[in-house]
Amino acid sequence: MTLIVESIKKGLIKSLHLLWLLLKIIVPVSCLVTLLNHYGVMESIAGFFSPAMAVFGLPGESTIALLLSFFVNFYAAIGVITTMSLSPQQMTVLAVIIGICHELPIETAVSSYTGLRIPTAAALRIFTALGAGLLINLIYNLAGGG
Amino acid sequence: MEIVFLLINTTVDALISIGRMALILVPVLILIEIARAYQVIEKITGKVKGALQFLTLPQEAAFPMLAGIFFGIVFGAALIIEYSREGFLNKRDLLLIGIFLSICHSVVEDTFIFAVFGANPLVLLPARIVLAIIITRAAASIIDRYSLKQA
Numbered sequence: 290m291t292l293i294v295e296s297i298k299k300g301l302i303k304s305l306h307l308l309w310l311l312l313k314i315i316v317p318v319s320c321l322v323t324l325l326n327h328y329g330v331m332e333s334i335a336g337f338f339s340p341a342m343a344v345f346g347l348p349g350e351s352t353i354a355l356l357l358s359f360f361v362n363f364y365a366a367i368g369v370i371t372t373m374s375l376s377p378q379q380m381t382v383l384a385v386i387i388g389i390c391h392e393l394p395i396e397t398a399v400s401s402y403t404g405l406r407i408p409t410a411a412a413l414r415i416f417t418a419l420g421a422g423l424l425i426n427l428i429y430n431l432a433g434g435g
Numbered sequence: 436m437e438i439v440f441l442l443i444n445t446t447v448d449a450l451i452s453i454g455r456m457a458l459i460l461v462p463v464l465i466l467i468e469i470a471r472a473y474q475v476i477e478k479i480t481g482k483v484k485g486a487l488q489f490l491t492l493p494q495e496a497a498f499p500m501l502a503g504i505f506f507g508i509v510f511g512a513a514l515i516i517e518y519s520r521e522g523f524l525n526k527r528d529l530l531l532i533g534i535f536l537s538i539c540h541s542v543v544e545d546t547f548i549f550a551v552f553g554a555n556p557l558v559l560l561p562a563r564i565v566l567a568i569i570i571t572r573a574a575a576s577i578i579d580r581y582s583l584k585q586a
Contacts, residue, residue, distance in 0.1 A: 296472040300465030307464065308457055316449045323445040327438055363545070370552055371452045372445065377553050384554035385562050388545050389538055396537070399512045403533025404526055410537050417538055417570060421562055 311364050318368025322353065326372070345382055345419075346426040348373070355386060359415070362392040378429045382422050390418035452551075459547045467506060467543065476501045490568065491575045495523040496532055503532075507541035527578055534574050539567035 325331040335349030342349050358366035366387050397410040480497035503511020550556045
């Protein structure tokens with residue numbers, strides 16, 4: 290019985306830590322995106338990348354979410370996502386890419402303990418993620434826009 | 436002045452999103468802790484024999500892999516380091532586990548978070564697992580062929 294109480298306590302403490310971390314990352318990132326949006330910076334970035342993102346069925350703004358996911362972490366990408374409005378198909382494609390490829394600087398270092406070299410791990414994850422994104426988008430399109 | 440309102444709006448939206456994530460994350464994290472306390476992973480290691488055979492990995496790989504899949508890459512890697520020190524897994528097996536976990540780790544938490552924002556969990560979860568299996572199996576073939584040639 291004490292084991293379950295102990296686990297619930299541990300889970301709650303971990304949740305609080307994670308939520309605090311989320312707050313520290315998501316609020317500033319989404320405010321930054323709002324500023325970039327307001328001053329038209331986002332528009333030019335999105336415009337530049339929109340042909341590339343169109344391959345995945347995603348709007349150009351997704352580039353920012355992807356880059357933040359790759360080089361910072363998962364939660365920074367969520368900060369951008371909260372400012373966007375995406376269809377379920379787009380959200381799923383983006384989630385597949387981000388789910389496979391995030392926090393590369395830290396996670397590739399961690400996985401290098403298995404003997405997997407850092408550049409190999411990074412390339413593996415980027416290519417797998419983008420390939421998966423393409424594939425899922427294609428399947429959605431073939432299935433009639435899901 | 437308009438920008439101040441916009442930023443306040445954005446902050447409120449972000450807080451609402453975090454609140455929505457909290458509703459999902461808190462129970463999931465508690466369940467993960469309970470699973471860890473009751474050693475659920477130890478109990479299911481025997482049930483993934485077939486999958487491990489397909490990946491050409493030994494039974495000893497089950498525990499660090501399942502731990503990584505459910506609890507995250509840092510926890511999985513910590514176990515892998517421990518295992519390799521004790522000599523349970525060879526270099527080839529370690530590398531394959533590294534490849535698998537790079538693509539597929541802490542899938543429970545990640546999937547729930549994205550579901551909050553409207554992603555389809557039934558696509559998300561299988562996509563990562565299937566891709567990790569295919570790529571790890573392909574890597575195993577390549578490594579084995581390469582080391583046979585060398586030998």
